[in-house]
Amino acid sequence: MPGLALLTLRARKGGFAGTFVALLLAAAVLSACGILLESGIRAGSAPERYAAADVVVTGRQEVELTLKDLDGSTVEEARPLTERVPLKASVAGRIALVDGVRTVIVDRGAAVRLATGDGRPVTGRHGAAPEAHTWSGARLGDFRLSAGHAPRTAGELVLDRDTAARSGLRPGDEVLLETASAPRSFELAGLVSPAGGRAPRLPVAFVSDAAMDRLGPVVHAVGVLADPGTPAARAADDIREALDDSTLAVHTGEGRGRAEFLDVTVSGSNLVVLAAAVGGNVLLIAVLVLFGTASLSVRHRRRELALLRAIGTTPGQIRRLVAIEAAVTGLAAGVLGCPLGLLLVHLLRDRFAGHGIVPPDFGLVVGPLPFLGAVLVTVPTALAAVLAASLRVSRIRPTEALGDTAPESRGPGRRRVVTGGVLLVLAAGVFVTGAARDTDFFTLVGLANSLVLLLVIAVAVLGPLVARAAVGLLGPLVGRTGVTGYLAAANTRADALRLAGAIVPLVLAVSFAATVVFAQTTGLRESADQLRSGLVADHVITAPNGVSPELASEVRDLAGVRSATGLVRSQVVGVGTLLGAQEAVSLGAQGVDPRALGEVLDLGTREGDLTALSASTVAVSTTTASWLGLGVGDTARLTLGDGTPFRGRVVAVYERGFGFADVTLDHDLLLAHTTRRADESVLVRSGGPSGGRAGAAVSGLPEALAAVAADHPGAVLRDGLAVDEQLTEQRANAWVNYLVVGLVIAYTGITVVNTLAMGTAARRREFALLRLSGTARRQVAAMMWKESAVVVVAGVGVGTLLSLFPLALVSLAVSGSPWPAVPGLGYLAIAGGTAVLAVAGTMVPTHVLLGIRPVEAIGSKE
Template sequence: MRLAWAMVRHRFAAFAGTFVAVALGVAVVAGATTIYLSSRPEAPERYNSAPVLVRSPSVGDNAFGEPEYQSWTAGEAIRLSGELAKLPGVTAAAVDPVFYAQRVIAGRPAGDPQDALLAGHAWSSAALGGYRLAAGTAPRGPGEVVVAGVAPGSRMPVLTAAGPATWTVTGTVDGPGFYVADREALRMSAGVRVIGLTVDGDAEAVAGAARGVVGPAGEVVSGGARDSLEPVSVTRTRWLGAQLLIAMVVLGGFVAVFVVASTCALGAAQRRREIGLLRAVGATPGQVRRLMYAETLVISTMAALAGLPLGALTAPLLTGPLVDTGLEPAGFTVTMQPAALAGSFVLGVVVALAGVAVAARRASRAPALDALREAAVERRAMTPLRWIAGAATAALGTLLLVTMPMMATTDQSSAGLGAAMLLLTAAAALAPIVIVPLVRLVTWPWRGAATGMLVREGTLIAVRRVASTAAPVLLTVGFTVLLTGTVATIDDVQGQHDADNIPATVVLAPDGVPGLAETAVQAQAGTSHLPTRLLVTRGATTAGYDAEGAPPSELGPGPAGSSGGVVLDKTRAKDLHASVGTTLDVRWADGSTAALPVRAIRAAAGAGILVPRELARQHDPAALTSAVLLNGPPVASVGARPMSARDYVQIEIDEEGELIDLFLLVLIGLTVGYTGLAVANTLLMATSARRPEFRTLRLAGATEAQILRVTSAEALLAVAVGTLLGAGVAVASLSGVRAAVEAELDRAVALVVPWGTAAAVIATCTVVALAATTLPVLRRSRSAT
């Protein structure tokens, strides 16, 4: 270890690339894991003063792996809250029905549409958040509301699921939300799922007593378990943020290993004589490996200690952008996470040691005669292991591309990405094979010039150096073209495909609201479905399904004497083991139950289950319509606007595209950053090691400008090799993805590649490469003068 420390201290420049790679990797991982661990579920603010909460019972998990809850009816919730209010230590038991309410200012919906879905509450539930009247009186009847920031007596236009309304403000409250009379809140909401208890005394004792009262009719939570009541929309937002953070950690670790491995491999090659001298004086292969591991341990420990504060200080600065882009919920804050810092430190050291493993193994095999070698000619650019790895990954990648159209649709995207990864790895491994003929071809026009000859011969005797520079460029250009091209191609065809499936040319769509109110829908000449959620019991199993309320004309005739019924598609009928005439036991969104006969089974029925629209509205008063397919002129409505079917589809694509673009920006940014580091480090080390060569050129009469032209041409050549290989592999992989999409949609698909983004990446790599080769030569020139 003492020798390792001395080597690092006296030759720190040779380890600078490893130091920076590990430091940045640790910073990325520390920052991302700090944010990830800080992003934990939290109980809604409106329950801050309710240490005990009672939740409606769960019937299992839905398709997303989230618990599926059934609602209490208004009567069930009131009866249960009355029993809970009698428990010792309970000061109040309040039901918490929620409903859609959004303020209208100057004729336009105001505020966040998604927040408005849960903005309406019963006045009695204000006590669960500790909210109190600041002025005025509580609401007592229809059309009365208590809100924050509006003077009592004011008239306030709002939007509800039923339609526009104008409420009278009876009081001002010190908390967020719209609070109406309890009876009105129960009428406007789809059942009740939470009853909150305010207590005077031991909350856990009250929770235990409450469990005895509730029994199987609900679940009592207290303490940290209250955080499980976080709204599903917020939980999904956190999930999106988690995917980006996980991708950052994985990519940061992977690229750090790549850079460290490249740096150590080049460093080992440049220290060939030094290692040969150690072998000549009796050092065993094991001692050489241990020396390199010890050197890496010293430098990685120093780098990790430098990266930890950088990551910890950067994490809080990302809070605003994450919230603004919808990857974290409003109010999210970053807290200190010692476990994240400790784990990042250990990971940084382990990654560095993993990166040096191959280089250490190869260096330990250096013969003692290498101490006597003066020539810088590489004896063998392609080792047997490199041949095997390159050929195997190329074969596997090609096989995946060829067989991808025959795979299941759900597996094709993963297969396409896997094929691209394999082919990019193969291109990096086999790059030395391409470099020799490519160099001869490019330099052929200048074969008689001194500069052309020096570039050609200097590159041909240092193929591994060129390959080491080209590899990170290859991966970055390949990933950039592949990711951006895949997204652009799918977006282009998806928009046209979805628009073609809409049987209308004009659509009435939400405008600043989460959905269309009932009055806006009924005023139009057109068709629409009202989304709702049904719990269907078959035997001993109850499961939740998306359903849609449809007009009678779409349902067809029902069984004699029935007032309702359902239409199933074939997939849903198979899931429910149902046929025409089968009676389904369902529980509506408001908690009420019904037995509905199956009217018909069709090839497709929207969400899979169609029910009469009037029944869906009756049992789900908070439901909103997503769009109306117009067959007449639109009628002006607050929160609605007409548009073409293509524009309507594009809105959703653009919303998803914003998140995808953010993911791409972060991932490509990380990759480009590490690529610049790898290229700069490789060229800096290589150029510094070529000082004797440059000295010989100067003695032979070469000017500094000529030397700069030679080194710059070599750098540009390495970038060109990486660009051509990366772009070629990416376009081949994209062609496979396009073929799979064409087979799925049964239509021609245009290949769209955003070359502008790729050009920016290539330009960045070029600038970094030129700077990394030019600066050492200029510095040597200035020091010589």
């Protein structure tokens, strides 16, 4: 059998081309997702400030939660924290008592914003603001003083050479440094560079210990220099044992880089989720597509396989033959697809960086495991698809094979009908459950995701019945368009299986793409509407790297200002319930001055009183309330971004969570638990507290606000709300889903062309017979155009219909209305793109076949 299988592969290269291309693309995408997944797990960067330390101790950048599963058992889940977890200074004393520890150095730091003496912001290569650290902590890194001198007084600082050069700074120049208070003037005392003179990954400033005391520092890490001869790994084990604290993390080697660069660690966690989602979706689509492609390939060989049965080949031998062919095809496609995956992953990384999902210099980890995994997935998938498709053919009786071959089934078997019926019943149950008004947001979204999968799989199983229904509706219309229309209608009626093989990939592409894309447009529409309705401030002051919390206080003191608040954003972690099982979820959080609620922000209170917000209370959106099972008066149990547990009474539930945040906390409370200790913006409402109408224009106020903003480096004044800027993060998240759609459409699109081209190429004898009986070439082409029209209308129509049900659930979850936001151009792009691919897959091989002389084509082999 192996020899026969290899001979068949060599003799029928075209017949295996469709399956090979589908497997090649699957291997490329899966290997790319595997690289992203491994890169996310092992995310890191070479240490710089901690390069000289043998061991680095930090707070653990994740929270461990105990959750209840469906069966009542408990599971542990770790959730990443987006803000830096501070250390207690007492940790250093405990570490100093450990044997083998020579020196303990405490690294204190503060997020700062720097500017030149004339107010120009000082940032790094990618616009990042520097962090300030104590000069005594510089011993932990590989920075070397390359110009000037170390900071000796509280008014001096040292900056890395690359950042200084970008801003045109030299030793002796004035530098403005801003944290939570007004900018202070420093003298640039010197410049430092990492060993080797390379540019640091992030900008860094060093100040004296006395200066750091005034900046409100936190302990970022404790660095350890071990005794000579003591291995770093052994010192780390001893320190870990001595501390015996699950909230602390002990790092050596590459782990020191993860401890230093928080953005890489957080991005890595996000990338793991993203890669798993993309890979899972593509794998599901690949399985559905490959089963259809393999089925079509085996059907085209039914005469050959029937002949083998006629000469005594057993069904088991037939299955072994196609299994070997599939294994060889899958192995070759898997091996050749991996280099394509390497190219694809670099393109994806660049796109992710462009949308802020990962840092611009995020490094990829390229190892053998993703490639091995891609091959191990493609080969079994190919085997399963081909074996499932060959079951019926391998059972053909030899007596039937001696005839013109066994008659082909005109529809699905009983098992497929039953399976498809069960799937449709389940889909109907899911939709009815989701349409119930008391279903919470996250359950609705989960049900919508499940619904689209159930419907797509059901259509794939019931493909011939769907094809028959489409022909029943479209056939009479096509049949009235002349002789070529009559032939096209007759062809579509005669072979439901072939037609189903052409329609199902189109249904898959359209339904999946429409569901994902229009779910995002629906969410963005609702967010934009809530932002426009809820933000009633007249002026907004903002800056790329945040503004000082003191700015809001300065603005409140201006004449003509009725209300003002700083707006700080972060994330918190909560525990919700989805379909009976607990799940950890990261929630967007905003901190505002409670006195400004209702004045600059109208969150749309549904119940409770937002003005009761304080340092011990919390307000939540309606979606968060349903997800966490909270109501007014309940106690919310959350974990703040730096790992601090928070227990607060819910004082209000509001409706505009999509436009603003899932959770609203007291401004000062949330600010104290962020890394930057800065406001994202300051929201201002004009109109005097007495006598003036709120929101009324006040003469001279814009000029006064602009003057205050000018005293804070990088701060700018805007009138009203820039909705596009507020939706930047949501648009980035939407782009990720568009990426998934793009990969799926690209994959299914090529497969659509593949499938239709294979089906058309198998009809060369039919075309030749038509030509020999007097049919003109243009008539054959016209017939195929009309067949393509049936396929396109059926595929796009059924795909659109399937997407309406999950989109209705998504819209109910987001806005309470069953009508999703479907931009006309977006729908035309999806429908038109799949239509063009379908027509190309049919007409290109048709014109190629029509170029062959009929006499030669009629005598060709299958």
